[in-house]
Amino acid sequence: MTGLPDLTPAELAALARQHGLRGPLERLPSAGIVNRAYADGEVVLRVAVPGDETGEEDARTEAVAVPAALGAGIRTPPLLAFDDSREVVDAPVTVYARVNAPSLHGTGWDVADPRSVRAARETERELARLHLSVTDVPDPRGWPEIWDLPDAREGVESAATAGRIDRLTADWAVRLLTRTAALPRPAPRFLHGDAQPGNLLVHPDGSLAALIDWGDAGWADPALDFPALPPHAAAHALDAYHEVAPALLGEGAEGRILEVYLGMAFDHLNDEPTPDELWDARPGSVLGHLLRFAVDAPGEWRGWLREEEGGTGQ
Structure with a gap:
């Protein structure tokens, strides 16, 4: 697990409601340095750290790269939502279908x-x-x-x-x-x-x-x-x-x-x-x-x- 700060329970609950996630959402271990990742049995919620320019840029890049990869038939999880509204946290939020396999x-x-x-x-x-x-x-x-x-x-x-x-x-x-x-x-x-x-x-x-x-x-x-x-x-x-x-x-x-x-x-x-x-x-x-x-x-x-x-x- 990286040292990135957890979302508060209130933030996590609000994001789950906003994107219709069933939950409960649990923090995933990650070697990444720009995103917090949470998952239930079906989806992965990824949230950049507010103010982290690299994490915000990465999320925006994924918003256009993943649909292109899926269109080419590449084995990658579908992007279910890209949310840059900043209504809950001041950072981009993405939701992916979950693939239950280790790295x-x-x-x-x-x-x-x-x-x-x-x-x-x-x-x-x-x-x-x-x-x-x-x-x-x-x-x-x-x-x-x-x-x-x-x-x-x-x-x-x-x-x-x-x-x-x-x-x-x-x-x-x-x-x-x-x-x-x-x-x-x-x-x-x-x-x-x-x-x-x-x-x-x-x-x-x-x-x-x-x-x-x-x-x-x-x-x-x-x-x-x-x-x-x-x-x-x-x-x-x-x-x-x-x-x-x-x-x-x-x-x-x-x-x-x-x-x-x-x-x-x-x-x-x-x-x-x-x-x-x-x-x-x-x-x-x-x-x-x-x-x-x-x-x-x-x-x-x-x-x-x-x-x-x-x-x-x-």
Whole structure:
């Protein structure tokens, strides 16, 4: 459970009446940082924290992203209500149909567990269908963003300047990122934007029950819908994605995904320690996952991590 404040009993009762919810509504555990979530047997009520600009923006983005995803047949809970009236609390409120399944993060399965692999593969098949099918989103207020990621080399230099890494390591990372930066980028596609294990609801066998939390949806290089997963999972997921959309990612998808991982890894080295257990939350976690992945990375990925002449990533 996050440290976000609970709604008062009066607020919760008023929202239940306003949206015709049967209740009783109970607080759900969540790794999120912008929404309080409550549920009964049929629905999930999500309420942003008043004054939290990120939570309000996420709720508005979901209001247009979820209908687009549902229209494309993506496995995601229907949005039953979006309420920005502020009649009960001074924040947007959303109501979703409830999917009674745990998150992949909540299962505690290792990234190499066959059930985790299945969840990752099924997720990226869904995202491939999203990228292929959603070419226009009715969005008169411009809520979903057009992504523009910072140059990952800046994070490397920042970590080196702060004394978090040595100069030789920084130089290696900058050389790799200079190669990936030269790759052509495909046309932007509509992305979920945060398909991390906490947003994947799964059945006991690892099959995907639903993809939730569309608050970061937007338009960008479709390869950017992979790095929310750990590298091991992303490698399996990329194979599954190609089964659905073999040509959509274009040239050097592995390099473009690694570019994001390295940017995350070196940026996080400057972060403070945290009790957050999501796979990428702690300062050294992404580098640790990359080290584990590099030991037996598939050939296309190894070509980017090596510097020999003639390597795949050259």
